[in-house]
Amino acid sequence: MSVIDNTHERLLPVPATVAGALLDRIGRPGDPLWPSPTWLPMRLDQPVAVGATGGHGPVRYQVSAYRPGRMVEFTFDPRIGLTGTHTFEIDDHGDNACVLRHRLTAEATGWMRLGWATLIGACHDTVLEHLLDNAEHAAGGTVGHPVRYPWRARLAVRFESVQISATSVPSQESLIAAALPRPDLADAYAARVGPGAATDPQTWADAIFRNPPAAVVALLRLRNVLVAPFGIERGDRSAFDTITRTDREVLLGTDAGHLDFRASVLVTPDDDGVTVTLSTHAAARTRGGRVYLALVRMFHPVVVRAMLRRAATEAVQPRPQTRAAHAT
Structure with missing residues (x-):
C-alpha cells in the first residue's frame, strides 16, 4: 500500500467570504484559480455541487461534499490509480484574513505508485502552489514568493498542455x-x-x-x-x-x-x-x-x-x- 497525504495552504489577506467566492467558481469557465493555460483546464460538468463530475486531463473525480464558500471535496475515480479524496477548504484567520488549504489523501495503486514518485507528485505540488499564487494575487494583487517550476513540471507542461x-x-x-x-x-x-x-x-x-x-x-x-x-x-x-x-x-x-x-x-x-x-x-x-x-x-x-x-x-x-x- 502507498498512502499519499499531501497538504498545501496559503494565508490570504481577505475575509473568508472573498476567498470563498473564488473557490465557488472552480472548474467553470473563467475559473480564477486554476493555472491555465500552463496546465490543461480543470472542468466540471456543472457549477460546483455534490454529484458534479469532471477533472483535469486524465485525472477524473466527482464532487462528494460541498459547503458553499467554505469547502469542496472531490473523490477520485479509482480507475486513475488513486482511491481517496482531494479537498479545498477555507478557514478564518481573524476578521480580514483566511487560509486556503488543499489536502490530498489517497491510496496510490498500480502504475500510480511509480508515477506519483517519479513525476505526478512534483507536478501536483507545482500546480497547487501556482493555484495558491493565483488566489493570493486575486486577493491582494501581488504574490510574496511565486512558485518556481522544477524541471519535471516544465517537462510535463511541454508534453501535456500543447x-x-x-x-x-x-x-x-x-x-x-x-x-x-x-x-x-x-x-x-x-x-x-x-x-x-x-x-x-x-x-x-x-x-x-x-x-x-x-x-x-x-x-x-x-x-x-x-x-x-x-x-x-x-x-x-x-x-x-x-x-x-x-x-x-x-x-x-x-x-x-x-x-x-x-x-x-x-x-x-x-x-x-x-x-x-x-x-x-x-x-x-x-x-x-x-x-x-x-x-x-x-x-x-x-x-x-x-x-x-x-x-x-x-x-x-x-x-x-x-x-x-x-x-x-
Whole structure:
C-alpha cells in the first residue's frame, strides 16, 4: 500500500467570504484559480455541487461534499490509480484574513505508485502552489514568493498542455482560401492550448514566424544557399509580412518569381481553450517552382509543426504572478 497525504495552504489577506467566492467558481469557465493555460483546464460538468463530475486531463473525480464558500471535496475515480479524496477548504484567520488549504489523501495503486514518485507528485505540488499564487494575487494583487517550476513540471507542461494535429484548411470563408484559391500545396495544422492563452491572431503569427526554432532557422539558411544557383529568390522575413487580417485571422505571404505563398493564422477561442490553425497555400508559377514545391513537400510538415509547437509551448510557459514589492 502507498498512502499519499499531501497538504498545501496559503494565508490570504481577505475575509473568508472573498476567498470563498473564488473557490465557488472552480472548474467553470473563467475559473480564477486554476493555472491555465500552463496546465490543461480543470472542468466540471456543472457549477460546483455534490454529484458534479469532471477533472483535469486524465485525472477524473466527482464532487462528494460541498459547503458553499467554505469547502469542496472531490473523490477520485479509482480507475486513475488513486482511491481517496482531494479537498479545498477555507478557514478564518481573524476578521480580514483566511487560509486556503488543499489536502490530498489517497491510496496510490498500480502504475500510480511509480508515477506519483517519479513525476505526478512534483507536478501536483507545482500546480497547487501556482493555484495558491493565483488566489493570493486575486486577493491582494501581488504574490510574496511565486512558485518556481522544477524541471519535471516544465517537462510535463511541454508534453501535456500543447496538442498539435493535422487538420483541414479552413472553409471558403477564410482569408487564405480567397487569396490563393487553387494551390499546388495546401495543408493545415492546429494547436490546442488551454484557456487564458492569447486570442489575437497577430500575436500568434508573430510568435510562429518571428521566433522559429533554431533548427528551422538553420534549414531556411541552407535553403537560401541551395536555391541560389537555380534562379530561385532567397527568402527573408518579408515573406511572412502581414497582408490583411480580421479579428480572428491573419493572412501573411508574398509573391515570388517561382511561386506565390500564403499562410493563415486562425484563432478560435472557446470556454475550454484556444485552437490556433496554421494553414499554408503555395502555387507554382514556373517549372522550377514546381520542382521546388516537390522538394519542399518532404520537409514542410516537419517545419510547420515545429514552428507551431514552439509558439504554443511558449504560450503555456508558466508566468508566475507579480512578486510583492517587499519580497526578497
